[in-house]
Amino acid sequence: MSLLRTERLKKHFGETRAVDGVDFTVNEGEFLSLVGTNGAGKTTLVNLISAFLSPDSGRIFIADRDITYSPVDERIRAGIARSFQLVNLFDDLSVLDNVALAIFARERKTKRMFVLAERDAAVTREATDLLGQFGLGGNAQALAGGLAQGERKLLDVAVAYALRPKLLFLDEPTSGVSTRNKAQIMDTVSSVVRRGGITAVVIEHDMDVVFKYSDRVVVMHEGRFLADGPPEEIRQNRDVATYLLGTDVSD
Amino acid sequence: MNAPQAPAIGRRAAGAGLVLAVLLLVPAVASTYQTQLLTYGLTLAIAALGFNLLLGYTGLLSFGHSAYFGAGAYAVALMMRYLGVSSMELFILGGIVFSAALAALFGVVCVRHTRIFFAILTLALSQVLWTLAYKFFWITGGTDGIRVPFSKLTLLGGLVAFPGADAFPRFITSYYYYVVVVFCVCAALMWLIVHSPFGKTLQAIRDNETRARFLGVRIWRYRWLAFLVSGVFTGLAGILWVPLNGLTTPDVLYWPQSGKIVFFAVLGGFRNFSGPIVGAVIFNYLEVYAVAVTEYWQITLGVILIVLVTFLPSGVVGTAARLSAWLKRRREASA
Numbered sequence: 001m002s003l004l005r006t007e008r009l010k011k012h013f014g015e016t017r018a019v020d021g022v023d024f025t026v027n028e029g030e031f032l033s034l035v036g037t038n039g040a041g042k043t044t045l046v047n048l049i050s051a052f053l054s055p056d057s058g059r060i061f062i063a064d065r066d067i068t069y070s071p072v073d074e075r076i077r078a079g080i081a082r083s084f085q086l087v088n089l090f091d092d093l094s095v096l097d098n099v100a101l102a103i104f105a106r107e108r109k110t111k112r113m114f115v116l117a118e119r120d121a122a123v124t125r126e127a128t129d130l131l132g133q134f135g136l137g138g139n140a141q142a143l144a145g146g147l148a149q150g151e152r153k154l155l156d157v158a159v160a161y162a163l164r165p166k167l168l169f170l171d172e173p174t175s176g177v178s179t180r181n182k183a184q185i186m187d188t189v190s191s192v193v194r195r196g197g198i199t200a201v202v203i204e205h206d207m208d209v210v211f212k213y214s215d216r217v218v219v220m221h222e223g224r225f226l227a228d229g230p231p232e233e234i235r236q237n238r239d240v241a242t243y244l245l246g247t248d249v250s251d
Numbered sequence: 252m253n254a255p256q257a258p259a260i261g262r263r264a265a266g267a268g269l270v271l272a273v274l275l276l277v278p279a280v281a282s283t284y285q286t287q288l289l290t291y292g293l294t295l296a297i298a299a300l301g302f303n304l305l306l307g308y309t310g311l312l313s314f315g316h317s318a319y320f321g322a323g324a325y326a327v328a329l330m331m332r333y334l335g336v337s338s339m340e341l342f343i344l345g346g347i348v349f350s351a352a353l354a355a356l357f358g359v360v361c362v363r364h365t366r367i368f369f370a371i372l373t374l375a376l377s378q379v380l381w382t383l384a385y386k387f388f389w390i391t392g393g394t395d396g397i398r399v400p401f402s403k404l405t406l407l408g409g410l411v412a413f414p415g416a417d418a419f420p421r422f423i424t425s426y427y428y429y430v431v432v433v434f435c436v437c438a439a440l441m442w443l444i445v446h447s448p449f450g451k452t453l454q455a456i457r458d459n460e461t462r463a464r465f466l467g468v469r470i471w472r473y474r475w476l477a478f479l480v481s482g483v484f485t486g487l488a489g490i491l492w493v494p495l496n497g498l499t500t501p502d503v504l505y506w507p508q509s510g511k512i513v514f515f516a517v518l519g520g521f522r523n524f525s526g527p528i529v530g531a532v533i534f535n536y537l538e539v540y541a542v543a544v545t546e547y548w549q550i551t552l553g554v555i556l557i558v559l560v561t562f563l564p565s566g567v568v569g570t571a572a573r574l575s576a577w578l579k580r581r582r583e584a585s586a
Contacts (some may be wrong), residue, residue, distance in 0.1 A: 050465070074466040088462040092454045101455050104448040105466040111476070116442075143535070163466065221406040 003028045003048065003167055003199050004080075009058035011044055016042040020223035021058070026167060027204060030192060032201045036220035037244060040224040042203045045220070046169045051075050052081045060168065064158075067150060077106075079166030083173060084157040085203070091145030095136055095155060098144050100127040102162035127162070133192050134158040150181040157189055161196070170202045172233060174209060182206060186213055219244060267438075274431050283420045288496070288539060290427045292532035293434045294491040297526035299515040300441045301484025306513075307521040308445055309477045311365065315373030316512045318357065318380045319482040323489025324349040325384065328397035328499045331428020337405050339429070343490055345551065351479060353380075358478035362471050365460075374506060381504035394501030400424070401494045430491055433520075437484060441486035442524060453477050480520030485512070514552070517559055520566025529568050 004026040007082040011019040018043045026032055034042045048137045050059055051072040062078050070078065070177075088097050096242045103123045104110045118124060131137050139147060144155060153173055159167055173189055174182040190213045193200045204210050210217055210231065217234040219227040227237045236239055273294075278286050298320055305311045326346035332338040336345070349384045361372045384391045391397065401422045405412045405428055413422040444450050452473055455463045464470055493499050511534065519530025537555065541548035560583065 002423050052465075072464050073467040073469055076465070082465060084462075088459055088465075090458040090462065092458050093451065093454060097451060101448075102466050104452070105468055109448050109451040110473070111449055113447050113476075115448070115449050116443065117448045118446070147274055159462070161465070202584075228465050249311060 001028050001189040002026065002111050003063060004062045005064075006045075006049070007061075009048060010056045010059065011053060012056055015046060015222040017041075019048060019055075022223070024225070026199060026201055027216075028166075028199055029197065030199055030215045031096070031213060032199075032218060033186055033214040034201055034203045034218050034220065035205070035207070035210055035244065036226075040220040040221040040223075043221075043242060044195070046082065046201070046203060047169055048168060049075075050080055065161045074163070076163060080169070081160040081165035081167075081204040082169040083160045083174060085171040087149075087152045087156045089144040089152060089155060089159065091143065092227050094140065095142055096124070096127050097148065097161050098155060099130055099162045099203055100124065102159045103127055106163050109208070119190060130158055130162055133188075133195075134161075134246065135188055150185060151175045153177060153185055154188060161192065164196075164218040166199060168198050168200045170200060171204065172203050174204065174206060181220065182209060252549055254556055258287070271431075272517040275428075278424045278427055283423050286427050287423050288535065289532070290423065290430050291431050291492070292535040293536055294488050294495065294512075295531040296433055296488075296514055296528040297491065298441045298488035299519070299531040300437055301481040302479045302512045303516050303521050303527040304441065304444065304453070304477055304484070305579075307523075307527070308450060308457060308586065309453045309474060311362075311474065312370050312513070313361075313373040313481070314370045314506065314509050314513065315375070316485050317504050317506065317508035318377035319350045319354055319485035320489035320492070320512070321377075321380060321384070321499070321501075321507060322346070322353045322482075323486035323491075324499040324503050325391065325397070325411075325489075326350065326422070327490050327493045328399050329390075331399055331403060331440060335536030336431050337403050338409060339404060339406050339494070340408060343433075343468060343487065343492075345429060346486055347483055347489035350489070351483050353474075354479050354482020354486070356481070358475045362474035362478055374509065377504060377509055378506060381501050381506075383384065384501040384504050388435055391501070394500060395494075398498050400497060402532075404494050421567045428494065430495075433487070433491060438528065441484065449473070449476070477512055514556060516566075518522040518566055519555065520569030523568050523572065526566045532567060533567065 006022055006024040008021045008023065009019055010021050010167050024045065034045070038043050044053065048055050051070065055068065059066060062080060063119065067075055070118060070168055090101065100117065100123050103126055105133060109120070122153060128137065128140060131140050134157070136151060136154060139151060144152070147155060155174055157170060168217045170189065178184060187207055214231050217229065217231055218225060219240050225238050226243060227234055277289055283446070298316065302313065302316050305313050323346040326349040327342045330342060330345050335344065360376065361369055363371060364373045385393060401413050402418065410565055411425055452463070456468065456470055456473055460470055489503065515531040515534050516527045517530070518534055519528065520526030537552065537556060538548070541551045545551060559566065565573065
């Protein structure tokens with residue numbers, strides 16, 4: 001059953017057709033990778049769906065509800081959350097506070113003015129537990145700005161995950177980290193996301209990561225979909241090999 | 252959320268208790284004049300607390316907080332002149348309603364903008380208010396202002412009054428304790444606010460507006476609420492200040508008054524809770540003694556401001572905290 005659907009979604013920047021009439025479907029429970037060369041339109045597509053950008057035309061539906069012109073907060077309540085390509089955290093707050101804030105926001109408790117945040121035992125417990133799942137339990141009291149890049153990437157995902165979305169977009173969760181850390185991050189993220197029963201769309205450049213963790217791979221090229229299928233099928237696709245991998249499957 | 256919190260809260264509570272004990276002793280050991288000076292300092296500290304909710308915790312620099320300080324002061328003066336009110340509690344009630352209404356209105360205009368645009372808008376709006384107080388002289392008294400004599404004032408629902416010309420020292424002592432109580436309530440409330448989910452959300456908006464938006468936080472609403480609370484605190488400072496000063500004039504609405512409030516935060520340090528409080532009290536002494544010592548007192552204050560921004564950007568309290576942390580590290584290293 002489809003959780004997200006776009007119809008002829010379009011976003012042009014002058015002559016550049018970043019997203020060019022895309023029909024995109026994400027099925028419930030899948031771990032989908034969105035791949036493509038730089039400028040293929042992957043991040044723009046996620047930006048359109050998450051309300052970071054407005055489309056020129058087309059429609060966006062989540063669980064058959066039209067959210068094309070809904071503001072960010074409504075889309076979050078509809079079940080969409082995202083992390084960012086460039087890590088987006090509250091650097092002067094503690095790691096625990098970063099996650100707790102997402103929980104307060106989800107529970108609509110952020111307007112509470114005359115109660116100590118730390119006294120909300122349920123929120124603190126959930127935030128601590130979540131940090132443990134992401135392997136950040138030991139850093140709970142550290143400032144987010146002081147974490148290593150790999151930890152910051154994980155925290156970025158944890159903050160989005162704390163919103164308990166139905167659909168989680170992860171924009172290059174392993175960019176800027178070492179090969180060893182990449183596997184560690186993806187192992188953690190995929191296991192937490194799958195355990196939580198959350199549908200995930202990951203933008204990723206590393207094809208080894210893509211083929212290892214994805215249920216389905218969608219390849220974008222110049223604002224359109226080039227291929228869509230399970231990892232094995234994509235690995236054998238001639239167009240993908242030509243445009244994305246720079247090789248020929250016959251090789 | 253920053254567990255373990257209990258020892259830290261205990262230490263802070265003990266520190267606050269010690270400060271309160273010292274404050275309560277002041278009238279017994281200091282002259283009427285010194286008590287009066289400290290009363291001024293504490294009222295200004297309430298304005299600094301309110302101002303810093305915007306600057307330190309929300310990341311918005313207001314150059315127009317004289318509007319709310321003046322609104323509080325004028326609310327008292329107008330209530331006394333036209334309604335014959337003498338109760339300080341009624342002044343507080345009426346002044347808070349007036350400054351809250353003003354902050355709510357101005358906030359709607361200002362909070363959709365940030366950085367220089369926000370600062371300019373707040374400045375412009377405060378200047379509008381200054382012009383109104385200046386031009387509508389048949390209501391506001393124009394440049395002469397409106398007198399608020401302490402002899403007409405009553406505290407605690409009329410239980411404490413100050414009739415007669417020789418009642419001034421008694422007024423200062425009583426009013427000092429009154430201001431100390433209000434100041435303590437304000438400091439405790441503001442401490443609660445900045446450590447609440449709301450306060451954490453403001454800090455999140457300050458640090459990363461985009462991410463806060465992608466948590467579902469409606470940024471403008473929170474900025475507006477912070478603006479409102481900030482205006483109310485600053486208005487309350489104006490309410491408490493005017494009986495002490497005995498007079499309000501359009502000067503309290505003019506931009507240098509806003510500049511002074513910014514100075515409090517810079518002097519004490521706006522990235523910590525107590526910085527603006529300390530800054531306001533020190534500024535009050537600096538201004539009084541600089542005026543007494545030299546006719547070029549504005550230059551003196553200007554030089555202090557330049558030195559602060561250049562060499563002590565974290566202010567007096569921030570620098571003291573860093574120095575204390577450095578000494579602690581050194582002690583641990585040598586142990």
